[in-house]
Amino acid sequence: MDRAPHPRPTRLRRSFARLTSAFAAIALGATGLVALGGTAAGAAANLAQNPGFESGLSGWTCSAGSGATVASPVHGGSAALKATPAGTDNARCAQTVAVKPNSSYTLSAWVQGSYVYLGASGTGTTDVSAWTPSAPGWQQLSTGFTTGANTTSVTVYTHGWYGQPAYYADDISLAGPGGDPGDPVPGAPSGLRTGGATSSSIDLSWSPVTGATGYNVYRDGSKVQSVGGASATVTGLAASTSYQFQVTATNAAGESPRSSAVTGTTTAGGGGGGGAVPKHVVTGYWQNFNNGAAVQKLREVQDQYDIIAVAFADATGSPGAVDFTLDPAVGYGSEQQFKDDIKAKQAAGKSVVISIGGQNGTVSINDSASANNFANSVYALMREYGFNGVDIDLENGLNATYMTQALRALSAKAGSGLVITMTPQTIDMQSTSGAYFQTALNIKDILTVVNMQYYNSGSMLGCDGKVYSQGSVDFLTALACIQLEGGLSPSQVGLGLPASTRGAGSGYVSPAIVNNALDCLARGTNCGSFKPARTYPGLRGAMTWSTNWDATAGNAWSNAVGPKVHGLP
Numbered sequence: 350m351d352r353a354p355h356p357r358p359t360r361l362r363r364s365f366a367r368l369t370s371a372f373a374a375i376a377l378g379a380t381g382l383v384a385l386g387g388t389a390a391g392a393a394a395n396l397a398q399n400p401g402f403e404s405g406l407s408g409w410t411c412s413a414g415s416g417a418t419v420a421s422p423v424h425g426g427s428a429a430l431k432a433t434p435a436g437t438d439n440a441r442c443a444q445t446v447a448v449k450p451n452s453s454y455t456l457s458a459w460v461q462g463s464y465v466y467l468g469a470s471g472t473g474t475t476d477v478s479a480w481t482p483s484a485p486g487w488q489q490l491s492t493g494f495t496t497g498a499n500t501t502s503v504t505v506y507t508h509g510w511y512g513q514p515a516y517y518a519d520d521i522s523l524a525g526p527g528g529d530p531g532d533p534v535p536g537a538p539s540g541l542r543t544g545g546a547t548s549s550s551i552d553l554s555w556s557p558v559t560g561a562t563g564y565n566v567y568r569d570g571s572k573v574q575s576v577g578g579a580s581a582t583v584t585g586l587a588a589s590t591s592y593q594f595q596v597t598a599t600n601a602a603g604e605s606p607r608s609s610a611v612t613g614t615t616t617a618g619g620g621g622g623g624g625a626v627p628k629h630v631v632t633g634y635w636q637n638f639n640n641g642a643a644v645q646k647l648r649e650v651q652d653q654y655d656i657i658a659v660a661f662a663d664a665t666g667s668p669g670a671v672d673f674t675l676d677p678a679v680g681y682g683s684e685q686q687f688k689d690d691i692k693a694k695q696a697a698g699k700s701v702v703i704s705i706g707g708q709n710g711t712v713s714i715n716d717s718a719s720a721n722n723f724a725n726s727v728y729a730l731m732r733e734y735g736f737n738g739v740d741i742d743l744e745n746g747l748n749a750t751y752m753t754q755a756l757r758a759l760s761a762k763a764g765s766g767l768v769i770t771m772t773p774q775t776i777d778m779q780s781t782s783g784a785y786f787q788t789a790l791n792i793k794d795i796l797t798v799v800n801m802q803y804y805n806s807g808s809m810l811g812c813d814g815k816v817y818s819q820g821s822v823d824f825l826t827a828l829a830c831i832q833l834e835g836g837l838s839p840s841q842v843g844l845g846l847p848a849s850t851r852g853a854g855s856g857y858v859s860p861a862i863v864n865n866a867l868d869c870l871a872r873g874t875n876c877g878s879f880k881p882a883r884t885y886p887g888l889r890g891a892m893t894w895s896t897n898w899d900a901t902a903g904n905a906w907s908n909a910v911g912p913k914v915h916g917l918p
Contacts (some may be wrong), residue, residue, distance in 0.1 A: 387602040395772050396446050396454075396523040398504065398603075401426040405896045410597070410604055412508075413570030415440035424459040424487045424519035432507065433515040439693075440516070443506035445471075447528035447601040450500050454525035456651065457491040458507060459482055461833035462516030468783060469523075470504045471575075473497020480906055487519075501528050502601040512646075513695050534800050535561040535598035537606040538579070543594070543613035551613040552592055554580040558605070561598035567607060569593050573698065584627035584698065590615050625766060627916045630655035631894035631907065632770060632800055632843060633899065634704065634804040637661065639678040642851070642897035646681065647690035647701070650896045651904050653911025654768065655796075657694060657896065658704040658740040662730065664712045669719025669755070670726040671705055672713055672732070678723040691735045700768045703730055704740035712743060715772070724758035731763060736912050738768030738797070738842050741788075753791040760795045768829060771799045775806040775819075775828060781835045790836050800845040800892035801834060804856025811879060819856040824867035833870075847892065848899035860909035863891060867910075871917050890914040 398408030402418045409416065416432045423429040448454065450473070458467045460481065467490040468478030472761050479492040496503065505523055535558045544552035553566065557579045565572040566581050569592055574813040576582055583594065591614045595607040599799035633654040636642060651659055662671040681687050691701045705712055705727070714723050727739050739759065741752070760767050769792065777785035778801050789799050803825055808818045811827025812834055818824060825844055832842050846863055847853035869876035873884045891910050893899060900908045 351414045360843070377682050394524065394527060396448070396525065396527050397521050398444060398446070399444070400521045401519055402428045402430045406430075406442075408603065408609075409442050410444065411441065411442040412567075412572060412603065412750075413438040416442045417519070419754070422487075422517060426519075427521035429517050430507070431515050431517055432509060433509055433527070434509045434513055438569075439508045439510055439625075441506055441572070442518070443504050443507035443604075445502050445504045445599055445601070445603045446523055447502050448496050448500060449526045450498050450530045452495065452526050453495045454503075454523060455487055455493045456505055456521075456523050458521040459487045459489050459519045460516060461487055461518075462509065463513045464510035465490070465516040465518070466506075466508045466510075467495055467518075467521075468506055469917040471500070471505070472503050475908065498589065502599075509753075514877075516764030520907055529789045533560070534603040535559065535600055535605045538596045538598050538608040540563065541594065541596055541608045541611050543611055546613060546615050550582050550584045551592065551594075551615060552580070553596070553613070554670060555596055555608065558598040560600055561605075562600045563598075565597045565599060565604065567595045567597070567623065575599075582628075582848070600902065625762060626768060626797060627655055627698075627915075628840070628844070629888070629914050630798070630890045631911050631914050632656040632658060632845075632890070633848075633896040633907070634658045634660045634892075634894050635826075636895050636897045637673075637676045637679060639676075642895065643900040644677065645897055645900055647687065647694060650694070651899065651907045651911070652697070653904075653907040653915075654699065655890075656700045656771065656894060657766065658702050658742075658772075659736070660704045660895070661742070662703050662705050662712075662727075667722050668716075669712065669714045669722035671703075671723065671730070672726065673703060673730050683881040688734055695735070696735070700737040701735070701875050702738045702740045702768050702770060703727065703734070704742050704772075706741065706745075707741035711745065713746050714751045714755050716751060717754065720755035721758060723755040724762065727759055728762045734795065737766070738763070738770070740770040740772060742772040743775060747784050747788065749787040752784075752788045753777070755791050756788075760792075767795065768797045769795060771798050772802060773799065775809045777780055778794050778828070778832055779810060786832075786835065788834075789841070793837065795843070796837075796841050798843045798889045799827070799837060801832070802845045802847075802894075803828065804847050804853040804860075804894075810833035812881075813879065815879075817879070821877060822857055822862050822865045822869065822875070825858075825863070826869045826876060826881060827872055827879045829866070831881075833881075833885050839885035840889050842885070844891045846893055846906075848893040848895060848903040851901070852894050860906050863910050864913040865907075867891065867913055867917065886918040890917070909910050 419431045431641040434440040466480040468874035470476045477492045477494045479490040507518045538555045582756045593610050595610050623742045651689040662673045773785040806819045811817050812830035847857045850857045868874045871888045873885050
């Protein structure tokens with residue numbers, strides 16, 4: 350679909366010709382996949398244990414019992430890995446390898462099958478992956494990374510994709526300087542037990558393991574979290590649902606066997622309040638168009654994002670009604686693939702919402718008829734694509750009375766699991782009498798989060814009556830204070846910033862400043878000249894425009910801000 354250019358790059362939308370290259374070529378180019386004919390590492394030592402699976406699965410851990418060794422097909426030796434995705438499990442097989450800080454490594458593997466992935470996590474810099482959409486015969490995948498200054502181990506892995514057949518992997522190689530494995534692999538944790546539960550989270554704790562430097566948490570067979578201590582809170586769960594949990598202990602030498610399993614059950618939903626999202630979330634906009642940022646499929650969006658806003662729905666000929674058309678520029682072969690990616694993100698505990706408006710959006714809801722059209726059309730999109738809810742990003746004004754009516758009508762259709770996010774400009778949240786602010790207060794019982802745009806703004810008043818200029822920690826904290834003291838719950842306030850200098854015309858700040866603002870508001874530390882009279886530990890988190898601009902910059906924003914948000918009290 351055509352999208353007219355606009356001088357403000359935060360919502361730049363241009364028309365692009367339909368992609369004419371084959372889907373496989375798109376996928377290879379978008380992910381940086383490299384198919385090599387020779388040995389990538391030359392004569393360097395292979396640090397992977399049991400790389401050809403000649404000793405069964407020794408050294409490897411496969412999710413949900415998905416892995417096995419087979420005698421055929423093999424790339425080399427007498428065995429290979431066969432791993433089979435099932436349900437919400439993508440058949441991830443991994444091992445932790447000791448490495449040296451500030452060192453370069455090449456990771457490669459031979460694979461067969463559809464949608465086979467090879468990657469490395471915990472690098473301390475940028476986690477990497479490569480994949481192929483189709484390998485009917487043995488195909489080599491390769492990628493590389495440099496470890497961080499304090500990195501002593503990384504996790505290498507393969508996995509398939511949801512709903513796809515089994516894949517095969519063999520002769521996996523991690524080439525580079527070996528690290529000191531130090532202590533032996535720790536033993537399995539004991540004493541795993543559940544604690545407090547909400548409609549969307551369950552607390553876990555277990556006995557510390559001697560020699561462990563961290564722990565992995567598994568939910569229904571799939572790894573969902575890594576923590577440093579002997580406790581964790583698993584979030585993003587459905588209300589009134591039972592889950593099975595296990596944990597493993599890790600150190601530089603590897604990962605222990607899994608603990609005995611325990612079952613925990615979430616409480617019933619609370620009749621509104623913004624859907625079942627984690628206590629602290631990172632929201633990112635995903636561009637359904639190509640404006641020069643990295644083109645992504647939803648499956649490629651960084652795992653740090655908890656809420657993904659698909660940008661954007663489009664106005665139709667009926668006042669208030671919206672529709673959505675997948676832009677061919679993003680490279681999907683079919684709408685079903687897009688829908689499958691939404692399901693996969695949701696299976697990983699994420700929420701995917703459809704965003705309404707944007708800089709050039711012209712959706713108007715000015716009477717009861719258009720309010721009903723809005724509610725009916727958004728609910729239809731939720732049912733068709735599986736969206737968890739809606740994002741209101743109308744930058745050309747709104748009517749508080751009828752937008753409230755529209756969102757309450759939508760809530761009545763969708764139920765308490767509906768996720769509603771709002772993304773006003775700074776001018777829209779200067780006073781509780783403003784239409785945007787009033788709408789947020791009107792729907793406070795069903796509102797998830799307001800991620801105000803702290804960019805493309807200029808100077809604004811803070812809650813202390815002083816003028817603050819964008820680009821500073823004070824601008825973020827003093828303006829957030831208006832919302833926090835104006836009637837919104839801390840859990841309904843997030844900080845919206847561009848992911849890079851190219852993501853907005855002005856107002857970009859480094860992730861370090863975003864993190865300082867989060868600390869100031871939640872803990873009362875790292876403030877600038879403005880310090881709030883009290884802290885807001887329940888602050889929801891942060892948002893960025895966009896996941897695509899973030900990916901263009903190597904995911905620097907989400908790699909820095911994501912852990913800060915998820916580590917808030």
